[in-house]
Amino acid sequence: MTDQDRKAARREIADALLKALERRHEIADVVVESENNVAAVEAIARLLDTSHLAAEAVMSMSFAQLTIDSRRKILAELEDLNKQLSFTLGERPASSGETLELRPFSAEEDRDIFGARTEDMGAAGDGSGAAPGSLDDEIRAALARLDDEEAAWFVAVDSGEKVGMVFGELVRGEVNVRIWIHPEHRKKGYGTAALRKSRTEMAWCFPAVPLVVRTPPAKPA
Structure with a gap:
């Protein structure tokens, strides 16, 4: 917060x-x-x-x-x-975190929100800042990292509506945490709430590993 x-x-x-x-x-x-x-x-x-x-x-x-x-x-x-x-607080109701939930990313159910994120950011989902591949390739690569316990992805949900995503990527002994909020839901406090809730989730996925919050890179020109 x-x-x-x-x-x-x-x-x-x-x-x-x-x-x-x-x-x-x-x-x-x-x-x-x-x-x-x-x-x-x-x-x-x-x-x-x-x-x-x-x-x-x-x-x-x-x-x-x-x-x-x-x-x-x-x-x-x-x-x-x-x-x-x-x-x-009424103008940024989500910042209290009362209604926001984080659930694990699902390749089938959450293709839409990840697609919106990729279109908005114009960058790969791994946090490297590189140009994205096809959506299928991006999701396939993400699932491989998730299976290898090198990444943890979550979807931010408020009252059943997907409002953003939280990404954790294990890089050189640190977990790089990135928050992405859908443009339609920005400036409501969701980023603050998602970041706060992500600390518990990331600590469970990557015990005793330092967390580093990364500012999303600018969209490529």
């Missing part, structure tokens, strides 16, 4: 805390009527029209945060964050 995304998330949390204090009686009602903690967080998120991250912060509030002085501090923080940021 970028520094701006962290600030945006903190701003939404501060905003939710203030709303919760203003609607504390309604918050108390939905909490005591909830079956468990998960249900309570879901109910708070609906009531305040906020993210689950912010709802969890509301659910975790202590009595010390209910004082007038505490509310002043939260308001001051919110005003400061509003001055620093020109966008809301």
Whole structure:
């Protein structure tokens, strides 16, 4: 998560805390009527029209945060964050990572998203920056590297829709990690969320191997 995304998330949390204090009686009602903690967080998120991250912060509030002085501090923080940021978490909803999933690349199911990536980047899928071969050749080469445990490819999916891909290529003792987000889904925070989730996946695929995040090369002229 970028520094701006962290600030945006903190701003939404501060905003939710203030709303919760203003609607504390309604918050108390939905909490005591909830079956468990998960249900309570879901109910708070609906009531305040906020993210689950912010709802969890509301659910975790202590009595010390209910004082007038505490509310002043939260308001001051919110005003400061509003001055620093020109966008809301709602404008980059994916950056929280709540709905994004990474699943292993499938040659049959994911030919379309890899084809879109190759057309967009104009480069081979191995991260070398070389011109791409045919789509069949690219996928065949990728499957060979996957079988040899020299690569790990994932498709980023949000609510069933493919929004991008994550590539990990083992090169000289390091895993080069690249994130590609479909042009239609950029500037929504998907890159931030995919990168954060990829660390766990890559660590599982390549235990104890250093991860290096690579900026995608420019498209060939």
